[in-house]
Amino acid sequence: MGLYAVSAVFAAVTAATSTLLPHRAWGTLATIGYALAALAAAGQLLARRRRAGTPLAGLPARWAVTGFAWATTALLPVVAQSIQRAGGRTDRAQEEVIVVEHAGARLAEHGTPYLGHDAIAALPPGEQLLGYTPYQPGMALFGLPRAAADAWWTDARVWFALVTALALAAAVLTLRATAGPGAPRRDAAVLRAVQAATVLPVCALTLATGGDDLPVLAFCLLALALAAAGRPGRAGLAVGVAGALKLFAWPVAVVLVCWAVTRRAGLRTALGALGLPVLALLPVLLVDRDALVENVLRFPLGHGLVTSPAQSPFPGHLIASALPAGRVVAAALLVAVAVAIAVRLLRRPPRTAAATALICGYGLLAAILLMPSTRFGYLLYPIALLVTAPALALAERRPEVAP
Secondary structure, three states, rough: HHHHHHHHHHHHHHHHHOOOOHHHHHHHHHHHHHHHHHHHHHHHOOOHHHHOOOOOOOHHHHHHHHHHHHHHHHHHHHHHHHHHHHHOOOOOOOOHHHHHHHHHHHHHHHHOOOOOOHHHHHHHHHHHHHHHOOOOOOOOOOHHHHOOOOHHOOOOHHHHHHHHHHHHHHHHHHHOOOOOOOHHHHHHHHHHHHHHHHHHHHHHHHHHHHOOHHHHHHHHHHHHHHOOOOOHHHHHHHHHHOOOOOHHHHHHHHHHHHHHHHHHOHHHHHHOOEEEEEEHHHHHHHHHHHHHHHHHHHHHOOOOOOOOOOOOOHHHHHHHOOOOOOOHHHHHHHHHHHHHHHHHHHHHHOHHHHHHHHHHHHHEEEEEHOOOOEEEHHHHHHHHHHHHHHHHHHHHOOOOOOO
């Protein structure tokens, strides 16, 4: 009840004060959805106090409220903004949506989603930012529907939402497949993990207005669920798909491979976790290597023709902008965190999926806080990973023979 009530307040404030029009449109619809979910949760709380064990307050009913909340605060705004955008509204999508759709069109026409340095430089100054595609090649697949037809259902966010829902459903089924005396606690923990990845405002807002991070997160969670179920090969494939979409999944892939080594399945996991992203890069590398480097390396590192608009006031950004040689200081702190995590992995690699999720969650949180260019929305990664860890621990399938 508290989650939905606080989220309703956040959505109302966003609708009233945000300077981003897609965010304001999301807040208008999401406020109603969160408020109704809070009322439903309050009703469940009262029903449980009157009669313990009532089905109205049971886990299936809580799942129903969660599904309703996600439908009204994420899926409905996605459809509404996609329809309005197809009808001519130009203020119903963030830049990420346009970038991904342009990347899909270029992939279909030229075999690479990336523009080279000279092609970006030839664009008008106001369009050069949209000329960059700072994602892995797999992300362009979400833009292919718009390249084929101009309709509301070809909006990249619609496909982000569909793939996210399928990956999360697979993760839930995987975590709930094991039976045992701890099943009720596990199922409740799984519900909280799903709430963190769907109805939390940072996730619902991101999906409704931009959306590219949600499929990446969902495949990372699926990989960890498969790891908890003792399926390292499939876990590697799932996180490999995420890595083929965005660089944020690569640290998760590395930690997951370290986990797999403790199960004597390091090579099997690495083939998918690292092999799929490499396979995705090879075709575009052969088509235009310089364009790949310009978009995937130079631009994120701040060496492109324009700078990234990701300037949330986290410590790394404040250090980089306020201190002499601030970027060097922020980079040094990032390197120090990376070295610390590497030492931890070498000396004591994670032996459970829950420990893997915790390392990934805290590591990404530190990186997001210390990166000179970052977004508030990136916090959805560490939040979801950390909240999922208890569900992984309760669903963990231990190996029969210790390595």
